[in-house]
Amino acid sequence: MTINRRQVLLGGLGLGASAGLTACAGLTGKKSASDTPSSSGSGAALQGQLTFVNWSGDAEKKAFDAVIAAFQKANPGVTIKTDTVPYASIQTNLDSRFQAGNPPDLFRVSYIDIGQYTSQDVLLDVSSTFDAAKIDAFVPGLWEGIVYDGKPYGVPHQIDTTAILYRLDAFEAAGLTAPTSLEEAWTWEQFADASRKLAGVVKGKQLPFIYDWQSAGAYRWLSWLFQAGGNVLAEDLKTAAINSDAGRKALEFTQSFFTNNWVARNTSVKSATYPDAAFAGGTVAMAFAGDFLVPFIDDSVKKKFEYGSMPMPKDVTAASDLGGNAIVAAKDGKNTEAAAKFLEFLVSEEQQQTYCEATGELPTLKSLTTADLKFQTRPDLMRTFVEQATTITPEQVKQVTVPQFAKINAALQSELEKAFLGGASAEDTLTALATAVQKAGA
Structure with a gap:
């Protein structure tokens, strides 16, 4: 196996x-x-x-x-x-x-x-x-x-790092054209519009997408925070900076994934349903997935459907996870x-x-x-991931490699689950996260 x-x-x-x-x-x-x-x-x-x-x-x-x-x-x-x-x-x-x-x-x-x-x-x-x-x-x-x-x-x-894999048949049915470069990457508004169109086409057979923040990957939510222009930590890398306008914007936008039924409830941060299995199993039209999953996905999909890759959406800036x-x-x-x-x-x-x-x-x-790396599996897809990786900045690397980051990641998992599935407000969630981040750096 x-x-x-x-x-x-x-x-x-x-x-x-x-x-x-x-x-x-x-x-x-x-x-x-x-x-x-x-x-x-x-x-x-x-x-x-x-x-x-x-x-x-x-x-x-x-x-x-x-x-x-x-x-x-x-x-x-x-x-x-x-x-x-x-x-x-x-x-x-x-x-x-x-x-x-x-x-x-x-x-x-x-x-x-x-x-x-x-x-x-x-x-x-x-x-x-x-x-x-x-x-x-x-x-x-x-x-x-x-x-x-x-x-x-x-x-x-x-x-x-994360980019998006998408089904060609779903995009064709929804009248969508996938961006092919970072310059063409969808804005958050365009991504939301695409998700609405996919929801109208796929109906009960599929959901628009799955995001890869399950289990130890809760930190991947930070891509949305970085895209909105926010940070987890201030310049001293100890003081919490997550409770900000950018933090609120990122949290409210990602909460909308669940309230709009664009993602399944069993794909939240504490879930055991992962992008590779969901995408290969045909239950989603798009999957935010790491490049390391491509060989497994490609082997699982085989000839069942055609799929491509495209960059993450962007807001104030483009960003992805390390x-x-x-x-x-x-x-x-x-x-x-x-x-x-x-x-x-x-x-x-x-x-x-x-x-x-x-x-x-x-x-x-x-x-x-x-x-021009000769990737053994789907080199046509890998170009997107190589380009997406260029959005990882030195400042963001410092944010996620601090000694206290394991505690920050654990707090993200706990508080995001409450925000996505437990009805916690963005304000309460950000306050709790700021407290946990501050405590972790003390």
């Missing part, structure tokens, strides 16, 4: 970091400087074994295995042992290793969780590996995702020199291109954002 990445991410409890697993509370058993293992020594051939803890679906595992094999061939004295664990237990797994004084040399961490690690002085500072020229090779906003207090910890390996992951090294790993070398190898242009083409995920190197 093919396992798609959403199934991997939501395995077990299905709540990821937003469930507030441990908030990395177990990362306090750090070794003293005298206990830190030595590396192979500058200038010497790299030697030893590295452990790499991650979660991955089938395509990702094969891609990681290929990168590791290439690294080991280039560095024959080094071997890398991969330990694949479910995303739902990744923080518990890592906490136990850190507490035992035996952290993995390398591990994978989502951008929305990375702040919990960078803020606790347990990650390897890679400043000596990545000079200004190497840093400049990355998309600026994405490099910010691994920076804390001015220092880089790990590498931004890949990203995923999904994806960094790869980091433990500060007290057994071979930090080899670990840093692997991080550098992992984000070389050749290796990143090969990985992204195989997995349907998006690159973080500027050179690859404009390259």
